[in-house]
Amino acid sequence: MFEIVETGSKVRKSEYQQQLPEIRTQLLQVQAELRAANVPVIIIVSGVEGAGKGALVSRLNEWMDTRGIETHAFWNESDEERERPYFWRFWRQLPPRGGMGVFFGSWYTRIIVDRVFDRLDSRQLENRVRQVEEMERMLSDDGALILKFWMHLTVADQQKVFHKDKLDGVHANSMRKRFADHYDEFQRVSAQVIRQTDSGQCPWRMVEAADRRYRELTVARAIIEAARTRLNLQSATVVQAARAVATPISDAGRISVLERVDLTSNLDAESYKKKLKKYQTRLHDLAWEAFHQKRSMVALFEGWDAAGKGSAIRRVTTAVDARLYRVIPFAAPTDEEKAHHYLWRFWRQIPRAGYISLYDRSWYGRVLVERVEGFAHPTAWNQAYQEINDFESQLQEHGIVVVKFWLHIDADEQLRRFQEREQTPWKQYKITAEDYRNREKWRDYDLAVNEMVARTSTGVAPWTLVPGNCKKYARVEILKTLCKNLSAALEP
Amino acid sequence: MFEIVETGSKVRKSEYQQQLPEIRTQLLQVQAELRAANVPVIIIVSGVEGAGKGALVSRLNEWMDTRGIETHAFWNESDEERERPYFWRFWRQLPPRGGMGVFFGSWYTRIIVDRVFDRLDSRQLENRVRQVEEMERMLSDDGALILKFWMHLTVADQQKVFHKDKLDGVHANSMRKRFADHYDEFQRVSAQVIRQTDSGQCPWRMVEAADRRYRELTVARAIIEAARTRLNLQSATVVQAARAVATPISDAGRISVLERVDLTSNLDAESYKKKLKKYQTRLHDLAWEAFHQKRSMVALFEGWDAAGKGSAIRRVTTAVDARLYRVIPFAAPTDEEKAHHYLWRFWRQIPRAGYISLYDRSWYGRVLVERVEGFAHPTAWNQAYQEINDFESQLQEHGIVVVKFWLHIDADEQLRRFQEREQTPWKQYKITAEDYRNREKWRDYDLAVNEMVARTSTGVAPWTLVPGNCKKYARVEILKTLCKNLSAALEP
Numbered sequence: 001m002f003e004i005v006e007t008g009s010k011v012r013k014s015e016y017q018q019q020l021p022e023i024r025t026q027l028l029q030v031q032a033e034l035r036a037a038n039v040p041v042i043i044i045v046s047g048v049e050g051a052g053k054g055a056l057v058s059r060l061n062e063w064m065d066t067r068g069i070e071t072h073a074f075w076n077e078s079d080e081e082r083e084r085p086y087f088w089r090f091w092r093q094l095p096p097r098g099g100m101g102v103f104f105g106s107w108y109t110r111i112i113v114d115r116v117f118d119r120l121d122s123r124q125l126e127n128r129v130r131q132v133e134e135m136e137r138m139l140s141d142d143g144a145l146i147l148k149f150w151m152h153l154t155v156a157d158q159q160k161v162f163h164k165d166k167l168d169g170v171h172a173n174s175m176r177k178r179f180a181d182h183y184d185e186f187q188r189v190s191a192q193v194i195r196q197t198d199s200g201q202c203p204w205r206m207v208e209a210a211d212r213r214y215r216e217l218t219v220a221r222a223i224i225e226a227a228r229t230r231l232n233l234q235s236a237t238v239v240q241a242a243r244a245v246a247t248p249i250s251d252a253g254r255i256s257v258l259e260r261v262d263l264t265s266n267l268d269a270e271s272y273k274k275k276l277k278k279y280q281t282r283l284h285d286l287a288w289e290a291f292h293q294k295r296s297m298v299a300l301f302e303g304w305d306a307a308g309k310g311s312a313i314r315r316v317t318t319a320v321d322a323r324l325y326r327v328i329p330f331a332a333p334t335d336e337e338k339a340h341h342y343l344w345r346f347w348r349q350i351p352r353a354g355y356i357s358l359y360d361r362s363w364y365g366r367v368l369v370e371r372v373e374g375f376a377h378p379t380a381w382n383q384a385y386q387e388i389n390d391f392e393s394q395l396q397e398h399g400i401v402v403v404k405f406w407l408h409i410d411a412d413e414q415l416r417r418f419q420e421r422e423q424t425p426w427k428q429y430k431i432t433a434e435d436y437r438n439r440e441k442w443r444d445y446d447l448a449v450n451e452m453v454a455r456t457s458t459g460v461a462p463w464t465l466v467p468g469n470c471k472k473y474a475r476v477e478i479l480k481t482l483c484k485n486l487s488a489a490l491e492p
Numbered sequence: 493m494f495e496i497v498e499t500g501s502k503v504r505k506s507e508y509q510q511q512l513p514e515i516r517t518q519l520l521q522v523q524a525e526l527r528a529a530n531v532p533v534i535i536i537v538s539g540v541e542g543a544g545k546g547a548l549v550s551r552l553n554e555w556m557d558t559r560g561i562e563t564h565a566f567w568n569e570s571d572e573e574r575e576r577p578y579f580w581r582f583w584r585q586l587p588p589r590g591g592m593g594v595f596f597g598s599w600y601t602r603i604i605v606d607r608v609f610d611r612l613d614s615r616q617l618e619n620r621v622r623q624v625e626e627m628e629r630m631l632s633d634d635g636a637l638i639l640k641f642w643m644h645l646t647v648a649d650q651q652k653v654f655h656k657d658k659l660d661g662v663h664a665n666s667m668r669k670r671f672a673d674h675y676d677e678f679q680r681v682s683a684q685v686i687r688q689t690d691s692g693q694c695p696w697r698m699v700e701a702a703d704r705r706y707r708e709l710t711v712a713r714a715i716i717e718a719a720r721t722r723l724n725l726q727s728a729t730v731v732q733a734a735r736a737v738a739t740p741i742s743d744a745g746r747i748s749v750l751e752r753v754d755l756t757s758n759l760d761a762e763s764y765k766k767k768l769k770k771y772q773t774r775l776h777d778l779a780w781e782a783f784h785q786k787r788s789m790v791a792l793f794e795g796w797d798a799a800g801k802g803s804a805i806r807r808v809t810t811a812v813d814a815r816l817y818r819v820i821p822f823a824a825p826t827d828e829e830k831a832h833h834y835l836w837r838f839w840r841q842i843p844r845a846g847y848i849s850l851y852d853r854s855w856y857g858r859v860l861v862e863r864v865e866g867f868a869h870p871t872a873w874n875q876a877y878q879e880i881n882d883f884e885s886q887l888q889e890h891g892i893v894v895v896k897f898w899l900h901i902d903a904d905e906q907l908r909r910f911q912e913r914e915q916t917p918w919k920q921y922k923i924t925a926e927d928y929r930n931r932e933k934w935r936d937y938d939l940a941v942n943e944m945v946a947r948t949s950t951g952v953a954p955w956t957l958v959p960g961n962c963k964k965y966a967r968v969e970i971l972k973t974l975c976k977n978l979s980a981a982l983e984p
Binding site for chain 2: 310322
């Protein structure tokens with residue numbers, strides 16, 4: 001595969017200097033236009049050791065308007081990064097809409113290195129490659145322009161670079177020799193990964209890297225060209241609207257999963273008191289044990305208004321040591337959050353190893369309120385099912401326990417609770433005209449919940465539908481489920 | 493000092509239940525009002541082991557509207573935290589304006605513990621205490637309401653708690669015994685720290701903690717009362733305007749430090765080439781050595797428009813391995829940044845140990861453009877000198893090398909460069925009518941620079957005024973200064 005860029009291409013100094021003014025001017029122009037069009041741009045610079053990737057990154061920084069470009073080198077992981085799923089470190093550095101991120105090293109680097117040095121087997125590699133594809137597809141769908149450059153050197157050219165650097169006294173990093181010794185394996189694994197991730201949306205661009213001037217002009221031209229193509233596309237059609245809307249998984253006539261929830265379930269005060277104490281004590285100890293075993297848990301609470309999410313969460317938090325959990329309430333996204341993919345703000349909050357995050361509403365807002373109220377385009381919320389499944393399976397793969405609750409009550413019970421809230425001084429703030437308006441959309445929400453459960457109740461992260469008409473029953477059920485899931489994940 | 497809260501206060505269950513509705517209603521009310529008034533609230537929960545701090549934190553979460561309150565426990569530091577100055581971990585969790593942060597553990601915890609276990613000597617403790625005072629004063633000046641609770645238990649009550657927990661099978665953390673064994677020393681050090689940080693702006697509130705109901709009501713009432721006082725104050729007077737404006741350190745008639753910069757300094761092309769190569773190679777190696785020794789450097793570039801900041805930074809970045817530095821350009825603050833103290837966005841960007849951050853403009857914007865253009869109130873920019881000095885001395889104390897450049901050119905040279913930019917296609921984007929308008933304020937900026945240098949050129953972080961009429965001279969001067977400062981900080 002790499003032969004196609006082993007042609008000995010070179011650019012003479014005079015030619016380079018002649019072309020430079022035009023290239024730099026155009027680069028700045030497309031950068032300004034991409035910013036104006038609110039396109040986030042990710043430029044991935046990968047390739048073999050010695051191919052001048054660092055110098056290229058510096059050059060891009062030199063040519064671009066520094067206000068709006070950020071470079072991120074992914075190589076020296078912190079424990080905060082290691083304690084979270086592989087993609088967390090990239091999510092935290094994604095450029096906002098209108099911004100440009102140069103990724104020196106990227107999601108490709110470690111998977112290739114780990115495969116060469118046998119820290120990943122071929123099945124694990126396949127899995128990572130699939131995740132990379134999903135990541136890139138998801139960001140592209142969200143409007144990102146992703147440019148992937150592979151800087152190639154023949155083994156002979158690589159040796160020349162290493163030799164020259166030695167003469168110049170350039171400080172080589174300790175990995176260099178190990179890379180050189182495994183040139184062939186790197187080529188083999190890289191070729192495989194490149195082939196599999198060379199999608200129509202995010203194609204790879206191979207660059208012959210032996211000649212500095214040639215590689216610089218080639219990359220600059222590719223950026224200009226890709227930007228122009230993208231900007232033309234954007235002005236010709238609204239990208240979102242052009243996509244097909246997926247067919248709902250269920251048809252409206254079917255019985256909703258919620259109808260099968262037994263709302264007569266209940267618990268008397270006596271048993272409640274006993275069971276509450278039992279499971280709270282249990283959860284307290286399990287949380288400490290999970291901390292020591294470095295196991296995290298993510299529990300999210302969705303449900304009808306007034307279904308008792310908040311009070312259920314409080315039964316959890318009074319059980320667990322305050323050092324070990326965080327409650328993350330649903331809130332309007334900040335502008336930094338709005339300037340990223342909608343999952344960005346949830347990735348931001350993924351707990352470190354050993355901690356528990358409790359989400360009061362969650363990323364499912366996309367397929368619930370945003371769907372029903374029309375805040376998200378149908379294409380966007382239809383894509384969200386898959387994106388959410390991928391997200392949760394990444395959490396689970398990293399050893400994080402994912403527990404999802406839908407608190408179910410019926411419309412009569414909801415009305416009763418609304419009225420009760422209005423009569424309790426410290427609960428009045430919870431109830432507004434908005435809440436009554438939402439009741440009129442009960443049927444739409446029912447459909448949305450039904451489809452959400454159908455599409456996202458996966459083996460790794462199933463939904464637990466909790467009968468909530470009896471609050472006591474619901475609270476105990478939730479505590480019990482948390483205990484069960486957490487203890488199943490712990491070493492005995 | 494603690495005797496005052498050893499009175500055996502208790503609240504009966506009936507009394508507690510009778511008062512609760514009113515207390516909860518008021519808490520929610522003041523929370524809503526503080527949010528509407530855009531006041532950031534920090535509630536610090538400190539005190540002796542076993543005093544029910546965690547339970548209190550859970551209770552506050554239960555009573556407040558969860559949307560807008562966040563709890564942060566500071567205890568299990570990550571390497572990303574350890575690699576940065578002590579206060580970084582608190583800065584990253586500060587609540588935004590209108591938000592409420594409950595700090596379980598805080599900047600007090602570690603300094604008390606470290607002093608008791610002799611990891612800090614008394615001089616170091618004094619220094620930390622002074623930094624705490626500065627931090628609180630700075631946040632208060634910026635509008636924050638800081639509530640500090642000290643939960644007190646007598647040694648007898650502490651033993652009772654420990655004993656009861658044991659019977660209940662409560663999992664005690666490993667520190668508990670160590671704390672109990674050092675009860676007296678903890679009391680002594682805590683008393684000292686409390687006394688020294690018990691300021692008018694941020695007073696301590698002592699709470700007798702033996703009785704759960706008593707401590708909960710006491711804290712709740714204190715929050716309500718402090719909030720009311722603050723809200724009344726805010727509506728009575730505009731807080732900012734009430735403060736006195738400091739006297740400028742220099743009088744307008746004096747000779748500016750900038751006049752003493754020798755703008756005739758220059759370098760011919762031949763020497764430039766030689767010296768550039770020499771210092772770039774040197775800096776390249778020093779940056780790697782600094783990485784291995786885990787020494788960071790923060791270099792900031794201020795100067796007149798067109799003084800050559802960008803091109804000087806590029807001479808640095810082409811020298812240093814792209815994995816080791818980040819350029820942080822001046823940009824408009826995001827809304828998350830605007831919702832915090834103005835230094836927050838700079839704290840956000842402090843490099844991990846071993847890395848270099850290059851700031852293209854910096855926190856000095858407060859005392860330069862914001863002062864001259866009137867974007868900041870005189871009180872605010874007058875306070876900034878001290879805040880900046882504290883900030884930089886914290887960086888320096890943590891072993892971070894701080895280098896500050898002012899690139900100086902004269903008005904004629906600036907005009908020449910503006911005109912040149914207009915004629916160079918890829919430089920045109922840099923020049924706007926705004927730049928010409930700024931020239932008219934040359935004298936105001938000159939005064940501001942003069943005062944900035946006078947007030948912030950400290951022993952730990954002096955200003956380097958770089959003659960910039962000859963770009964070659966300036967670039968070499970900058971590289972040389974960076975090499976000198978970095979190498980001075982490294983072990984031989």
